[in-house]
Amino acid sequence: MxxxxxxxxxxxxxxxxxxxxxxxxxxxxxxxxxxxxxxxxxxxxxxxxxxxxxxxxxxxxxxxxxxxxxxxxxxxxxxxxNQESVSGSMVTFFELFTQIIGDSSENLLEFQSQLLNSISKIGEHTKAYNFDDMDQRIFESFRHLYENEFKKYLYIPKLGLSRFHLERISLLIDKFNIYHSHLNELIYLFFIPLEKTNRIMQAKIDELMKQKDFIEDSGALYNEWIKMLEGHYMHLLQSAEYIRILNNTIDSLTDYRNSKNEVLCLLLKELPIPTNNEMDDVYKELYMMKKEIKRLTTQLNLMNNR
Amino acid sequence: MTRPQIPVDLILKNLAEEQKNTKTRIRKAVDILTHKLETNISTTTYEIVYQEDRVRLKHYQPEHMDIKTPLLIVYALINRETMLDLHPDRSVVRTLLKNGIDLFMIDWGYPTRKDQYLTIGDHVNGYIHNIVEFLCEKYNLPQINLMGICMGGTFCVIYSALHPEKIKNLVLTVTPTNFDTDKGLLNIWMKNTDAGQLGDTYGNMPGDLMNLGFLLLNPARLMIDKYFGFFKNMDDKEFVENFVRMEKWIFDSPDVPAATFKQFINDCYKKNLLIQSKLEIDGKIVDLKNITMPVINFYGKYDHLVPPESCELITQKVGSTDTRDVCFNTGHIGIYVSSKCQKEFAPQIAGWLKEREGSFL
CATH class of the missing domain: 1.10.287 (Helix Hairpins)
Known part of the structure; x- marks a missing residue:
């Protein structure tokens, strides 16, 4: 050669x-x-x-x-x-990589800017008993970033013998992420009234101090604080925004629980333990049978009484 | 006019005094909390006279019987009937017994996964109907008196409309029948969310999850102020005992069968079918006009779970001409446990039943 x-x-x-x-x-x-x-x-x-x-x-x-x-x-x-095609492939690979990174960085930058924006808002004045100006875009941005940049990788078609199991696990991870994003948003909402109340109370105390008024009764101050907090919560809990987030949390919790149950059922299938789904079928049959027996017993009693 | 200067010496003196008081209080509280406390609930003697599946019938025997017709109390599926007998001195059960009422109470027990398919119909036409039949047979009576609490009251309304011949008098307490109101947070949430699906997801609707929902109805009071109050009073033994009793009851929450939970949310909270006489149970329409027996309807003016708007319409919708609404200046639980209502609530029920007993005897 x-x-x-x-x-x-x-x-x-x-x-x-x-x-x-x-x-x-x-x-x-x-x-x-x-x-x-x-x-x-x-x-x-x-x-x-x-x-x-x-x-x-x-x-x-x-x-x-x-x-x-x-x-x-x-x-x-x-x-x-072969150099040309190899280089071409490498270029394609780098192009693809750059594209992925580029898109992601763009969204990540947007998310970061949103985060900074939200952080800068901390300390800004918010109106008492008003929950229209709540700033949850940070959670929406995170969900947007997740939905567009991460979620798609979980749903890359699974191949081979373990395809079914891998699909279920990917689904579980996805639902878990979505549920926790909604749950965090809901938990965050419960801190807003605390933040608002504390700010108003602090301003009030500052004002009193400026006027050189001395607050002797800390109990009375607490009562005022808790009353104001209760009022803030009442406004929040009735707001359309709260209900929307609560509903999203319930929906995502349901999806997460269902996908978790599916994975658990798959695992239990390998063990000599009946799954919930299998037991539910048995319970349903029992329920129907009991109902039927009760109906027949009533019918029989009626016939005997005649 | 010159403003007075801040009296720093007074502030420091107050702080020192407060610190001293807190120390003494904590020392006393530790002593109370580490010694035996009397926190038992449901201490009135009863006998189990009937049982079907997990459902039991408790019989409380009065020392003297002033009303021959027995009274059957149907509690809600949420929390437990022990609320009516939390403390010997503040017990609805004991007051009714003192007034000579032969008392029966349904203990729904703790539903498990196998109970998830039980519908409202299974509770009303199944368990409640079988218990009513049992009592009628036991006492050789065609009718009994029926009293419902909260969701149990809704079941009693449905039962009385489907089996009016079995009920002599109907007592409703904090009973939701009209769900089309925005006065209660629970009504707003249930109407605008899909909470019904949680029952299916969990098998049954978990009691703890429902309790969390109830706490979130007023987080400031129920999650902060309540425990602040406990901290302030934990050097008072009686206060601590009553507080623990209430905690024991409130967090003893059985799960609700999924099918019943879903039906209650969809047919009642979302579609408000009951008050319109459009609710269908086991293929039969619940026509409120069939309720022709005397009805007394108790509710709380400050009830945040079942607001007055949710309770007061029923007396206008039933077929009975003998109806009475009684509104107390209290909340959902206050009717049964506040010392003020203790003096009025149960004695009023006994008096009302006594007045109507003659027509049957």
Whole structure:
């Protein structure tokens, strides 16, 4: 075989030198190991083809074949006429990677800007008993980012024997993330009245201090605080925004619980334990049978009374 | 006019005094909390006279019987009937017994997953009807008196409309029948969310989840002020005992069968069918005009769970001409446990039943 020229061998791919060196090292390493371990056993009753050492030898052969294949692949890749398509593939790969990263960074930047915006709003004046200006865009932004950037990876088609199980697990992870995002939003809502009440009370105390009025009765101050807090909660809990978030939390909790149950049922199927679904079927049958027996008993009693 | 300067010496003196008081209070509280407390609830003696599945019938025997017709109390499926006998000195059960009423009370027990398919019809035409039949047979009477509490009252309304011949007098207490109101947070939430699906998801609607919902109706009072009050009074043994009794009752919450929960949310809270006489139970329409027996209807002016608007319409919708509405200046639970209502609520029921007993005897 004609030896490739230096120009042909010289790789344009940055990883080629390293691959060549690594392949050479493993080739040499494999050769030394073969020499030291595959000496023929003359005492063995069977032929060298059937000896246990042959199995070991086979392993090294397979290793050697693998390395050779790798070497051939690298050499093929490094050939001048293949350089263009390899480079093209690499470019495509980098393009794809850049695209993914680009999209994600764009959304991530948007999310970060939203986060900063929300943080900057902390300390701004908010009106008492008013829950129209609640700033939950941070949660919406997170959900948007999740839905557009992360969720799609969970739903990459699953292949092979474990496809069904992997799909269920992906679904569970997705529903868990969505549920927790809604739950956090709901929990956050419950802190808003506290924040509003504390701010108003602080302003009130500051005002009193400015006027050099001394608050002697801390109990009265507490009563005023709790009354104001109760009022804030009453406004919040009736607001359309709260109800919307509560409903979202209930819906996402239901979805999460259902997908969790599905995964648990799959796991339990492998154990000698009946699943909830199986027991529910039995309970339903029992329920229907009891109803039927009661109906027939009533009918029988009526017939006997006649 | 010059304003007075802040009296720093007075502030410091007050703080020191407050600190000293708190220390003394905490020391006393530790002593109370680490010694035996009398916190048992439902201490009045009763006998189980009937049982079907998990449902039991408690019989409380009065020392003297002034009213021959027995009174059957149907409690809600939410929380437990022990609320009527929380404390010996503040027990609706004991007051009714003192007034000579032969008392029976349904204990719904703790539904499990196998009860998830039970509908309102199974409770009303099944358990309640079988118990009424049992009592009629036991006393050889064609009718009994029926008293409902909250959701149990709604069941009693449905039962009385479907089986009017079995009920002599109907007592309703904090009973929701008109769900089309925005006065109660529960009405707003149930109407605008899909909470009914939670029952299916969990098998039954978990009692703890419902309790969490009830706490969220007024977080400031129920999750902060209540425990602040406990902290302030924990050096008072009687206060601590009553507080623990209430905590025991309030967080003893059985699950609600999924089918009943869903039906109650959809047919009552969302569609408001009962008050319109459009509710269908086991294939029969619940016509409120069939309720021709005397009806007394108690409710609380400050009830945040079942507001007055949800209770007061029923007396106008039933077929009976002998109806009475009684509104107390209290909340949902106050009717049964406040010392003020104790003096009025149960004695009024006994008096009202006594007045109507003659017509049967």
């Amino acid at each position: 004609e030896k490739p020229t230096t120009a042909e061998r010289k790789p344009e791919l940055p990883t080629f030198s390293w691959l060549e060196l690594t392949t050479g090292f493993w080739e040499e390493f494999s050769r030394i190991l073969n020499e030291t371990r595959t000496e023929p056993d003359t005492t063995a009753p069977c032929s060298s083809e059937e000896s246990p050492l042959k199995d070991k030898h086979r392993t090294y052969q397979a290793w050697k074949t693998g390395l050779k294949s790798l070497n051939s692949f690298i050499q093929m890749v490094s050939r001048h006429d």
